[in-house]
Amino acid sequence: MKDTGATIEFRNVRKEFGAFTALDNFCLEVGAGEFMTLLGPSGSGKTTALNALAGFIDVGQGDILIDGISIxxxxxxxxxxxxxxxSYSLFPHRNVLANVSFPLQMRKMHKAEVRQRSMKALEMVQLAELAQRMPHELSGxxxxxxxxxxxLVFEPRVLLMDEPLGALDLKLRESLQLELKALQKQIGSTVIFVTHDQGEALTLSDRIAVMDQGEIQQICTPQELYDQPASTFIANFIGSNNILRVGGADQHSIQVEGLGRIPLKPGTEKPYAVGLRPELIRRTESDGVPAMVEQTIFSGEAIRYIARTEDGTEILLVEPRHPGEAPLAAGQSIALGFDFENLIFLPK
Amino acid sequence: MKAKQNWRLMALLLPAIALICVLFLNPLVGVLIQSFVGDDGFTLKSISKLWTSRLARVVLERTFWLAFTVTVICLLVGYPAAYYMSQLRPRKRAMITYLVLLPFWISILIRTYTWIILLGREGLVNNALQWLGLTEQPVQFLYTNFAVHLGMVQILLPIVILPTVAGMVNIDGGLIKAARVMGASPIRAFWSVFFPLSLSGAATGGLICFILSLGFYVTPTLLGGQKSLIIANLIDLQVHKTLNWGFAAALATALLLATLLCLLIFWLATRNRPEFATGGLSR
Known part of the structure; x- marks a missing residue:
């Protein structure tokens, strides 16, 4: 990987649209060559951050720096x-080659070089043979x-992507994700990627910043985000999860719905809720939480069960499928086993 | 079933088609026939006069030149106004559109007479110029090319502005942003992206303006006087004064063919350009 990416820093950026605060004291540092994803629901401020970095909107307060220099x-x-x-934003009156050439022409590059570099960029995305087509003749x-x-044609040190795959269907999206990741590795630009698709964020990113209401809720690697979500909102948003309410507590243990009494490490505060990933629950013979299968969902590579414990709590569990083995039927009694260290203690 | 329904829907067009046949096609064919009929049956005399008569040639040339210059002026004046309108919020744009359309509420005849009052020797403009001391003698505005252009541009301007605005509003604002982020200054983004994409709407407006200008009658007659005869005047002259209906019909046919030729050229020039396919009106 070439080291050509720039560092990006948002310093206490604040942006309001009327009474609506799109960015509230927004701080973010992105390392050189890093693939950073801003993940969040619409209205969370992720696109505003991108637009402020691109210069489409003025920031009210704070500063944005590229390579340590205010822009x-x-x-x-x-x-x-x-x-x-x-929305692609291809120029409809220019053919594919002329579209790709545009940034180089704006940089007053020599004609022959413009052509050569544009063709190289088109080869990179495997579209060299469509160079003379008009945009309306292309598929999504x-x-x-x-x-x-x-x-990418002018090898920018910063690359911004605003839900670039949002308008495409699932299969295409998945194949383009891998291509995009490979291209980024090859070019080494720093990427800020905006999406509301958590799967896409997990696949592509070096780090993910989860945004809500103009603020970053959590920023970490995809694995950390999955394993240690900072809030119920994130635990629910990233992958599927069993969110279980916490009842009474004493110094050494808490009462968790569905699971019963769970020991509490000394010095830890009583959590708001407990999360348990469905793939980290296993069926045991005897010493688990008794439950009854309510629904069996076949999803190709895995089988998902919705079970109900004796206190009426719904628990989702996922098992890899073993060919030739019949899945459990509804009404069957099972016991649910889990490890204490796999429980996620959610503070809010 | 489907075909039957289509036929029923087509039936809704019948009144309009009937109206066009009776009131438009019928007299049109009449005119076409008239241009080949003389005192003693079929003749090519009237038609051939189109290129043998010096008067016809001069008037045809003048008519086309007038239509061309009026269209160019309308585009030059209308384009910036249309750009301004296209950048407004929809509510405000609708308001300005009403203002642009306001002159249509007043008959062309009245508007043309108003120009006579304004531009005459004792008119408002001359009085003001003399009062300001800019001129000793009244300036001859009326019965000049200037007055004809002024009157026609005033009437045709909305017809150029509206399709131009419609075309501009259809331009995706994201394209300008994209151009900017790729290194284009606001001016370069305008010329390399906005302007070419706005041409379809402007061309539609210009074409309509040109075709309407070719057939203008009242305004050039009243503001241009006798010296600057154009084709509509000449036809009128042949019908009412010299009673040469054959030649009048031939002139009318020439005007019709010229208009169709303009449409054909426009179509040929734009058929491979997707952004022109809708005439810039809608997408």
Whole structure:
């Protein structure tokens, strides 16, 4: 991997639209060459952050730095940022090659070099043979490939992507995800990727910043986010999870619905709720939590069971499927086993 | 079943088709026939006069030149106004659109007479100029090319502005952002992205303006006087004064063919451009 990416820093950025606060004291540091994803529901401020970095909106307060230098006074066209938009934003009056050439032409590059570099970028996304097509003659996936080539053609040190795969169907999205990741590794740009798709975020990112209401709720690697979500909101948002309410507590243990009494490590505070990943629950012969299968869901590589414990709590568990083995039927009694260290203590 | 339904729907067009046949196609064919009929049956005399008569040639040339210059002026004046309108919020744009359309509430005849009052020797403009001391003698505005252009541009401007605005509003604002982030200054983003994409709407407006200008009658007659005869005046002259209906019909046919030719050229020039396919009106 080449080290050509720039560092990016948001310092206490605040942006309001009327009474709505889109970004509230927003701080974020992105390392050189890092793939950083802003993940959150719509209205969480992730696109506002991207637009502020691109220079489409002025920030009210705070500062944005690229490589340690403030860009607040730099106009959009001088920021040297590559960007891929959800709506592709290909120029409809220019053919594929002319679209990809655009950033180089704006940089007043020599004609022959423009052509050579544009073709190279198109080869990178495997579209060289469509160079003379017009955008309206392309499929959605091809359009987005052209948009990616156009964003990368001038080898920007910062690449912004605003839900670039959102308009594509699932299969195409998954194959483009892998391609995108490979391209980024090859080019080494620092990437800020905006999405509301948690699966996409987990697949692509070096780090994920979960945003809600203009603030970062948690920022860490995909694995940490999955294993140690900081709140019920995140635990629910990332993957599937059993969120179990916590009842009474004493110094040494807490009462968790469905699971019963759970020991509490000395010095830890009583959590708001407890999370337990469905794939970390196993069926045991005897010494587990007794429950009854209510529903069996076949999902290809795995089988999901919805079980109900004796106190009426619904628990989801996932098991890898073993061919030739019949799944449990509804009404069957089982015992649920789990390890204490796999429980996620959620503070809110 | 489907076909039957289509036929029923087509039936809804019948009144309109009937109306066009009786009131439009019928007289049109009449005119076409008239241009080949002389005192003693079929003749090519009237048609051939189109290129043998110096008067016809001069008037045809003048008509086209007038239509062309009026269209160019309308585009030059209308484009910036349309750009301004396209950048407004929809509610405000609707308000300005009403203002642009306001002159249509007043008859062309009245508007043309108003120009006579304004531009005459004792008119408002001349009085003001003299009062300001800019001129000793009244300036001859009326019965000049200037007055004809002024009157026609005033009437045709909305017709150029509205399709141009419609075309501009359809341009995806994200494209301009994309151009900016890729290194285009606001001015370059305008010329390399916005302007080419706005041409479809402007061209539609210009085409309508040009075709309407070719057939203008009242305004050039009243503001241009006798010196600057155009084709509509000449046809009128042949019908009412010299009673040469054959030649009048031939002139009318020439005007019709010229208009169709303009449409054909426009179609040929734009058929491979997707952004022109809708004439910039909608997507």
């Amino acid at each position: 607040r006074q730099t106009p959009t066209e001088k920021r040297n940022i590559g960007m891929v938009f959800q 996936g091809q359009k987005q490939r052209v948009a990616i080539a156009r964003a």
